[in-house]
């Protein structure tokens with residue numbers, strides 16, 4: 001992923017998760033270079049949404 005602040009590219013595993021410094025728990029990935037709080041990869045959320053939509057399309061009416 002790419003840091004939204006400094007543009008530094010790093011793997012999700014390289015970022016700092018659960019830094020312990022964010023109020024209410026850390027739900028972001030901190031850039032290893034500038035420590036900017038990046039929101040979690042939106043691509044992952046997209047794929048989850050896709051799965052949900054897929055399930056939604058599958059309507060079981062039950063009468064054949």
Ligand SMILES: [Zn+2]
Nearest residue numbers: 003006031034
């Ligand atoms: Zn950064």
Ligand SMILES: [Zn+2]
Nearest residue numbers: 019020022026
């Ligand atoms: Zn944090």
